[in-house]
Amino acid sequence: xxxxxxxxxxxxxxxxxxxxxxxxxxxxxxxxxxxxxxxxxxxxxxxxxxxxxxxxxxxxxxxxxxxxxxxxxxxxxxxxxxxxxxxxxxxxxxxxxxxxxxxxxxxxxxxxxxxxxxxxxxxxxxxxxxxxxxxxxxxxxxxxxxxxxxxxxxxxxxxxxxxxxxxxxxxxxxxxxxxxxxxxxxxxxxxxxxxxxxxxxxxxxxxxxxxxxxxxxxxxxxxxxxxxxxxxxxxxxx
Amino acid sequence: xxxxxxxxxxxxxxxxxxxxxxxxxxxxxxxxxxxxxxxxxxxxxxxxxxxxxxxxxxxxxxxxxxxxxxxxxxxxxxxxxxxxxxxxxxxxxxxxxxxxxxxxxxxxxxxxxxxxxxxxxxxxxxxxxxxxxxxxxxxxxxxxxxxxxxxxxxxxxxxxxxxxxxxx
Numbered sequence: 463x464x465x466x467x468x469x470x471x472x473x474x475x476x477x478x479x480x481x482x483x484x485x486x487x488x489x490x491x492x493x494x495x496x497x498x499x500x501x502x503x504x505x506x507x508x509x510x511x512x513x514x515x516x517x518x519x520x521x522x523x524x525x526x527x528x529x530x531x532x533x534x535x536x537x538x539x540x541x542x543x544x545x546x547x548x549x550x551x552x553x554x555x556x557x558x559x560x561x562x563x564x565x566x567x568x569x570x571x572x573x574x575x576x577x578x579x580x581x582x583x584x585x586x587x588x589x590x591x592x593x594x595x596x597x598x599x600x601x602x603x604x605x606x607x608x609x610x611x612x613x614x615x616x617x618x619x620x621x622x623x624x625x626x627x628x629x630x631x632x633x634x635x636x637x638x639x640x641x642x643x644x645x646x647x648x649x650x651x652x653x654x655x656x657x658x659x660x661x662x663x664x665x666x667x668x669x670x671x672x673x674x675x676x677x678x679x680x681x682x683x684x685x686x687x688x689x690x691x692x693x694x695x696x697x698x699x700x
Numbered sequence: 701x702x703x704x705x706x707x708x709x710x711x712x713x714x715x716x717x718x719x720x721x722x723x724x725x726x727x728x729x730x731x732x733x734x735x736x737x738x739x740x741x742x743x744x745x746x747x748x749x750x751x752x753x754x755x756x757x758x759x760x761x762x763x764x765x766x767x768x769x770x771x772x773x774x775x776x777x778x779x780x781x782x783x784x785x786x787x788x789x790x791x792x793x794x795x796x797x798x799x800x801x802x803x804x805x806x807x808x809x810x811x812x813x814x815x816x817x818x819x820x821x822x823x824x825x826x827x828x829x830x831x832x833x834x835x836x837x838x839x840x841x842x843x844x845x846x847x848x849x850x851x852x853x854x855x856x857x858x859x860x861x862x863x864x865x866x867x868x
Contacts, residue, residue: 474854475829475836501862502830508811509831511730513723518715519744521751524707582753584769585762588841640844661777 469494476502572626572650572667576676577660579625579632580643586619586634587641594620603631606699608646614695615642615688626650635692639683648673648698671698714754717763718747724764724832725771731827732775734816745774768832769842814864822857825850 463481468491471478476498485491594617602620603610619634625647633644652674658665665678666685677692679685725746730739750770757766815823828834828842840847
């Protein structure tokens with residue numbers, strides 16, 4: 463390690479404790495280190511603002527859904543009559559503006575529920591180039607729900623999440639402008655594409671067979687390209 | 701009865717995590733927004749959002765990062781809603797000036813002002829590293845950056861502060 467490397471390391475993180483060999487022989491770097499540590503102590507003190515007393519806002523009561531209100535969706539291999547009944551139930555529920563999820567929070571629409579869900583999973587939206595494994599993808603997207611391969615893009619997150627009263631695969635792929643969320647919802651019928659718009663995101667819920675797929679990304683993301691690759695990479699199993 | 705117990709446990713879990721991390725939430729919000737009043741609003745909104753989505757926090761060990769991520773988003777929402785303009789250091793509102801309220805220690809005042817004047821891109825990683833104890837990798841995840849970019853910003857942030865303090 464030379465002086466330049468050492469100083470760069472210490473300026474990036476003054477707690478850096480490498481380069482001991484160089485430090486012991488270089489008086490200039492010893493002096494620089496002391497200087498940076500003194501600066502760090504001042505930064506630390508300056509950042510530690512006085513904090514006002516904690517006032518927790520009035521928190522809404524989160525009701526537990528009553529069994530009677532929960533739409534029962536049994537096994538996945540339904541007959542077409544069951545599908546029509548299901549679709550009708552979903553439409554009625556949407557018209558009534560009532561959607562219940564596991565936490566008991568009501569949402570006025572599927573789009574609202576999806577946006578609220580994304581807010582609750584900020585960890586999913588990290589920029590990374592580490593793909594999930596095939597095992598993970600297969601565990602989250604089991605064969606009885608859908609088949610999905612890696613051709614949609616770099617899949618960096620996969621988790622089973624509750625949407626519309628069902629556990630659905632929640633995936634994240636890396637787009638050009640940042641992470642893009644994909645929700646595979648084989649049980650959520652939508653008659654036509656629905657646009658989604660959050661504070662900093664945009665997206666669409668696409669009708670796919672008897673279910674739907676939601677794709678949400680940053681406002682500047684080119685979702686049309688991602689949409690094509692996602693639709694090619696997914697096939698419902700039912 | 702069962703659901704009542706679940707509600708109590710949920711509230712206890714919320715209070716516990718917020719009690720531990722409230723100071724970090726406020727300070728992060730304050731240095732992001734550079735305004736004490738906005739920071740308080742942002743924290744209030746963040747607490748509400750955290751309460752509603754508490755079930756998404758699967759592991760309490762991740763609570764700090766989870767809460768700070770919510771604060772970051774709420775701050776972005778706040779500024780998007782208000783479309784606030786860049787702060788001019790010579791034309792501060794009372795609430796902005798309160799962040800720089802004079803301290804008995806003049807050196808501390810100077811440093812606080814120097815940090816205040818840093819560009820957002822430099823100030824935020826510094827706050828996350830120094831105040832929150834984040835690693836450069838964690839900062840990269842939080843800010844959606846490559847680790848190399850974080851290292852560069854931290855380096856430049858300290859260089860700017862060092863220059864600024866040397867000029868005084």
